[in-house]
Amino acid sequence: xxxxxxxxxxxxxxxxxxxxxxxxxxxxxxxxxxxxxxxxx
Amino acid sequence: xxxxxxxxxxxxxxxxxxxxxxxxxxxxxxxxxxxxxxxxxxxxxxxxxxxxxxxxxxxxxxxxxxxxxxxxxxxxxxxxxxxxxxxxxxxxxxxxxxxxxxxxxxxxxxxxxxxxxxxxxxxxxxxxxxxxxxxxxxxxxxxxxxxxxxxxxxxxxxxxxxxxxxxxxxxxxxxxxxxxxxxxxxxxxxxxxxxxxxxxxxxxxxxxxxxxxxxxxxxxxxxxxxxxxxxxxxxxxxxxxxxxxxxxxxxxxxxxxxxxxxxxxxxxxxxxxxxxxxxxxxxxxxxxxxxxxxxxxxxxxxxxxxxxxxxxxxxxxxxxxxxxxxxxxxxxxxxxxxxxxxxxxxxxxxxxxxxxxxxxxxxxxxxxxxxxxxxxxxxxxxxxxxxxxxxxxxxxxxxxxxxxxxxxxxxxxxxxxxxxxxxxxxxxxxxxxxxxxxxxxxxxxxxxxxxxxxx
Numbered sequence: 206x207x208x209x210x211x212x213x214x215x216x217x218x219x220x221x222x223x224x225x226x227x228x229x230x231x232x233x234x235x236x237x238x239x240x241x242x243x244x245x246x
Numbered sequence: 247x248x249x250x251x252x253x254x255x256x257x258x259x260x261x262x263x264x265x266x267x268x269x270x271x272x273x274x275x276x277x278x279x280x281x282x283x284x285x286x287x288x289x290x291x292x293x294x295x296x297x298x299x300x301x302x303x304x305x306x307x308x309x310x311x312x313x314x315x316x317x318x319x320x321x322x323x324x325x326x327x328x329x330x331x332x333x334x335x336x337x338x339x340x341x342x343x344x345x346x347x348x349x350x351x352x353x354x355x356x357x358x359x360x361x362x363x364x365x366x367x368x369x370x371x372x373x374x375x376x377x378x379x380x381x382x383x384x385x386x387x388x389x390x391x392x393x394x395x396x397x398x399x400x401x402x403x404x405x406x407x408x409x410x411x412x413x414x415x416x417x418x419x420x421x422x423x424x425x426x427x428x429x430x431x432x433x434x435x436x437x438x439x440x441x442x443x444x445x446x447x448x449x450x451x452x453x454x455x456x457x458x459x460x461x462x463x464x465x466x467x468x469x470x471x472x473x474x475x476x477x478x479x480x481x482x483x484x485x486x487x488x489x490x491x492x493x494x495x496x497x498x499x500x501x502x503x504x505x506x507x508x509x510x511x512x513x514x515x516x517x518x519x520x521x522x523x524x525x526x527x528x529x530x531x532x533x534x535x536x537x538x539x540x541x542x543x544x545x546x547x548x549x550x551x552x553x554x555x556x557x558x559x560x561x562x563x564x565x566x567x568x569x570x571x572x573x574x575x576x577x578x579x580x581x582x583x584x585x586x587x588x589x590x591x592x593x594x595x596x597x598x599x600x601x602x603x604x605x606x607x608x609x610x611x612x613x614x615x616x617x618x619x620x621x622x623x624x625x626x627x628x629x630x631x632x633x634x635x636x637x638x639x640x641x642x643x644x645x646x647x648x649x650x651x652x653x654x655x656x657x658x659x660x661x662x663x664x665x666x667x668x669x670x671x672x673x674x675x676x677x678x679x680x681x682x683x684x685x686x687x688x689x690x691x692x693x694x695x696x697x698x699x700x701x
Contacts (some may be wrong), residue, residue: 222479
């Protein structure tokens with residue numbers, strides 16, 4: 206288990222957060238739409 | 247100048263160079279990914295603001311690359327000149343990633359040039375975006391390869407020493423040393439995190455200065471979200487680094503935590519003052535050091551008393567470790583609050599005081615990176631190559647290092663002030679509002695020339 210955490214897990218986390226960054230980036234309703242518009246959606 | 251002085255000035259000059267270089271290197275590694283994400287969002291949403299974000303970030307990025315090249319070259323030079331005995335020994339084993347770092351940089355620089363000169367040359371923006379892939383990969387892999395060299399200094403392997411000579415050299419094994427995965431991942435993810443928070447600080451500053459343009463709001467929203475994701479990544483990888491340290495460099499972890507006696511159920515010490523071996527006024531988090539080291543609250547953590555006094559790192563690294571961790575946690579809290587507030591419609595995230603905090607996040611993240619590197623380097627002492635060569639053994643005996651220190655300090659002052667002045671002028675003379683208006687006018691003129699309807 207420790208070998209996995211030290212040798213493999215760091216790269217899995219790194220790749221994971223890069224993918225997550227691309228996934229969350231396009232969502233900007235919080236700044237482009239008013240609260241009412243967002244509620245309608 | 248005696249040998250002790252030569253070692254002192256060699257260490258001072260290396261510290262100064264690394265501390266200065268790391269600011270530009272961190273931005274240089276992280277910003278290409280931010281540009282790529284902004285341009286990708288712009289294409290995906292057909293939103294000119296994100297495309298403009300990418301364009302403006304790319305312009306600023308060039309300045310940091312230019313300074314990073316100068317300081318990076320200085321590091322290469324100083325490694326050979328200030329640490330000749332270390333390079334003579336380690337160079338036989340770990341030269342491969344040093345060369346690969348150079349090639350990664352060439353890869354980045356060539357495609358960056360093409361990327362910058364081909365804006366508006368592609369009808370399909372996706373093709374232009376593809377040019378950024380090698381730029382971002384080259385930037386990140388530069389960090390990967392140079393961090394591999396640093397990891398090797400912490401956990402050297404891939405050779406045997408017979409009669410004081412290195413034999414049976416295996417460069418690939420040396421590269422894939424136990425320190426490599428956690429160090430590489432931590433350096434890369436914190437470069438992304440710091441870049442995101444520095445860009446967020448710029449957007450927050452523009453909003454604080456009175457601009458209410460949606461461009462800055464989108465920039466702030468995007469970068470704070472990215473900062474949150476990457477700082478969570480840094481937290482997870484930091485936890486994995488604790489496990490690496492407990493297994494391979496326990497004295498470094500123990501020194502950072504002022505952990506003297508080997509014991510189970512070890513608490514994590516935050517801040518405090520050291521009086522002999524007694525820790526006063528610290529915030530103790532029960533079991534946390536055992537969990538950090540071995541994922542088990544009962545696990546035994548090795549204490550400093552297990553090591554000879556001359557092999558224990560300076561104990562002030564506790565404060566460097568705490569600075570890095572505290573800023574990291576603060577940035578997670580601030581960006582997390584922003585994200586939650588933006589989803590739930592909390593008004594305070596648009597308040598001036600909160601924007602000031604977001605603005606402070608930029609320089610604070612840079613400080614965290616500095617503290618992290620100081621912890622990494624000082625925490626390895628007294629070794630330059632752990633277990634094999636002590637720092638004074640690797641240093642030059644030249645009597646001219648003090649003069650070099652003053653001259654390089656002057657160079658970094660000129661470069662630092664110069665780059666800030668150039669960046670300020672570059673963006674002040676060409677504000678976002680004007681650039682958006684110019685691009686809109688260009689678009690209308692193009693449409694008219696084609697005989698279409700500009701609306």
